[in-house]
Amino acid sequence: MRKTSLSLEVLAHRAFDFFWHETHPSTGLTKDRAKNIGAADRYTVASVAATGYALAALPIGVGRGWVSAASAEQRALLTLRFLSQELPHHHGFFYHFIDWRDGKRVWSCELSSIDSTLLFLGALAAGRFFGGECAERADALVARTDWPWMQNNGAAPSMGWKPESGFIPARWSGYTEASYLYLLALGVPTHPLPQSSWDALTFTETPAVPAFWAQMTPGYVNLKGLKDRQGRDWWGIFQRSHEANAAFCAKNAERFVTYRDGVWGITACDQPPPVGYGAQSPRDGDHDGTVAPTAAMAGALFVPELTKKALASLQRRFGEKITGRYGLSNALNADKNWFDTDVIGIDLGMALLAWENSKTGLLWKLVGEHPYLKQGLSTAGFTKAGTTRDPA
Template identity: 30%
Template sequence: MTRPQSSNLSDEALLDLVQRQTFRFFWEGAHPLSFLARDRTGLNADASDDLISIGGSGFGVMAIIVAVARGWIEREAAVARLNAMIAFLERTPSYHGLFPHFMNGRTGATIPFGRKDDGADIVETAFLFQGLLCARQFFDGEGADEKSLRDHITWMWSDAEWNWHTRDGRKALTWHWSPNNGFALDAEIRGWNECLIAYVLAAASPRHAIDPAAYHGGFAQSRVFINRRSFYDLELPLGPDFGGPLFFAHYSFCGLDPRGLRDDYADYWRQNVQHTLINYEHCVRNPNGHKGYGPSAWGLTASDDPSGYMAHAPDNDNGVISPTAALSSFAYAPQQSMRAMRHFHDDLGEGIWGRFGFVDAFSETHGWRAETYLAIDQGPIVVMIENFRSGLMWRLFMGDLDVQRGLRRLGFQSPHIGA
């Protein structure tokens, strides 16, 4: 696609362009049989493998909702696509109703993420259901196809045994379970990180809910949960020093509305704004002297990298900028994000803009750009920009009665659920 001259585009038109072009990753670039989201695909050609991302597919479901709301695709086409995706998922192996990190988009077989990570991934499953519950809310028509979509989502949601991951007296959710290796990886999910959504959904389950003690005594008791120190003159309520990669402020909050969301530990709007501004300030001050950094070029998060894949952050900064970091932060820092978007498109677009929007990452320091798009980076761009523009996904997810019950059980307050 030819890159429009954005000097002729208003801010709203540029937002439309970036969202719509990025959405195409999940529509035109979806796996041709399952229609689920490929884990990654190339700048010029689709991936030759059948690797599907479960979490990325959840973000893809949300991107499809945005596309319907924006009029980019017909509602009926979206319902047909989603029904096909769910029909495929229902035929694939699940592990006490939960899904693996990766699967084969042609056969449905689990593709191990690691030697012992060959079963349920509760965090990837949470990202999937975050999207599916939004779809259950959005597609509320009386026609048979929309009713079938809602029913099948509800059946899958009701079958997921979230509490399996706290069995045997475990004090926190355990990330993985394998039919071959059980809980051998023994990775407890303790925060602050991207996993808040897993606890909310696990507490919200209509049939297999966890005890809230797993949240309060597990996730919230990590050594890297409470911070309350200042970085670049900005106090950070939660998380590792300097905040960690910016996806912490994006993945769980594609659905969870942080505006007015509070519990005993933090105000989550303030948490995400401060995290974003620390990341921005680091790139502006540029203590490592990386080429190209500044007020128009910022954003450190997990992405592809010249050495493979890396969770970039202010304290792990090798000069790689990931467009998803700034673009998924519009709600938290709109002026800074718009300035970055215009720079990425107007000034750097000949090198980093393509058929599915901006490439996954680039580095002027290394003279490098990724030749890839990643599902878990593309999805939040579409969804979080939409939350900035209309709050659509936040309204849908927070309007779900199960979600509201889960938040109450964990002790959260939100305008969506009252005090």
């Protein structure tokens, strides 16, 4: 087996390539996943979340010289026009999974509050970067969302809605990846979430959770050195989550082959058959040796040396088994001799944004400083540690 060693920049470039090449040329919708190793796939399912990350990837591609500004702006316009004019929505929210050729709902999936928000954040990133019609369409797309409707008479928003059965009973009521949802929804100009919804959001100091919980929000918003009205340090829990993930894998390296030589990254990702996609956590009884290379890569903001060590180890140990056209495959489990051949859009997106922010802070400048996010941060009472802010 030939050994490979791709730098973080090359891995980021290949992640960008996924978003550039796996986006439909007529709709601008981006596949949920694609084949990374072997023959090209025939997948036709897009996700609105992956489409959001594709929009956010465009400014990175331009800045890095991976695509021309004119081509990237044309792609952004194509996507934003389809989203605003053609893609079915309800109260401003979109279905989670859609056919990339025409935007039709697939798999009887839910109208997703969390995945729609990932789309919105990517749209705002592209809008701020390109300006003009892109900015107008992105801002209008986000402004039309009706967040009190998604609350469905509760303090926390529902996870989604289906036309056949109504609202999903589960809500975004505690510490998960959903802090970015609140920070945007609190700041939209027309139908925002009320301040009380943020104040009711529960918080945990326990970092033994899937890595992606600590990776989606900092892709767009820099909360370092800030605390909210309740004095909660969100950046701190993100930091500790990464440290705990790596430490847990190191502690269990004798029992699990996968975790040896500095490999870590327990998160939501593809799992060995027959499970399929699922989430694991760095705690006893909730893991089986499966890791996602993108989870380690997205740790570049918090544990850069542990990120470099994990990615170098993965490539040295497994080489072509996990390396393909879009970088490292979504997941692997050496204990079960299982190596994924796909990549997943949202995971590549988290990794790409984290890497770029660790270098330039680009997405923080584009999205974190957007008026909607600035209002959301104000409503949640975020201030520098040691200062106070009156309730918004």
